[in-house]
Amino acid sequence: MKFNFLNKRGELTTQQIVILIVLITSFAVILFFLWRLNPGELSQKEVCHNSVVTASKASLFSGALDCSTEYVCISAGGECDGFTHTRKVEISFTNNPAKNKQILMDAIANEMVDCWWMYGEGKLDYLNKGALSKKHCALCSVIAFDKKAGSVLPITYGVFYNYLQNKNYPGHGNYLNYLYGTSNSGKIINSFGKLFGQTGTFVNLGFEANKQYSIMTGMMKTGVLNYFLFPANIVMNKNNKNENDILPLLIFEANTKNYDAVNCDEFISKV
Secondary structure, eight states, rough: HHHHHHHHHHHHHHHHHHHHHHHHHHHHHHHHHHHHOOOOHHHHOOOOOHHHHHHHOSSOOOOOOOBOOEEEEESSSSSSTOEEEOOEEEOOOOHHHHHHHHHHHHHHHHHHHHHHHGGGHHHOSOOOOSSOOOOEEEEEEEEEOOHHHHTTTTTHHHHHHHHHHSSTTTEEHHHHHHHHSOSOOHHHHHHHHHHTOOOOTTOEEEOOOTTEEEEEEEEEEHHHHHHHOHHHHHHHHHHTTTTTTEEEEEEOOHHHHHHHTTTTTTEBBOO
């Protein structure tokens, strides 16, 4: 009887080990698929977007947005030197240099699309009205390129915005129309040339290797005191639909001169 009891205990222990191995293997498989799907990246964008939507529906005080600046390394297989990234976008190059330029422009364009979507596509008023008028900027991301991705640069803004004009975006005609409400790349280039003090030359500037670029949007909010101090201006603004101007989606080299040109009063994203 004692011998049989020991055998029985041995059988139970073996079953437990088998069950444990199955559980560990299943857990490892689940982790692998979660890693491939990368839900953390999607969650970060959704959290920001959801907080923007919630704030836009608030009747009085919406609270702070739950949005953070991401530092994105666009990589064709390597690391972005001298740049600490929070997210990496992997791209696969071909043997065709012209095609590789398109692949890189697609990656940049997708970062711009994500930014525009996160902050309501220019349709939502997500900020509280303060005492004074302010330009509230949302720095969605700062992007950099690894050495291989940078090998297809430079790409001028003229080439890039023309590419956005000709690249189809379902439901909106093209990328440029989705992001800016126009299919005229020349109009966009002229507008940004004036903003950055590069009228006539902005078209020839653009993306270069070993440089970083900021993607930004935001909102200009008319302050409460303006209703008392400048009532005539408020009436004019309402007629022109400028009371809560959405800042256009910007992408520019991340340097002090360009940040000064944008002239943000405050950042609503956590940088």
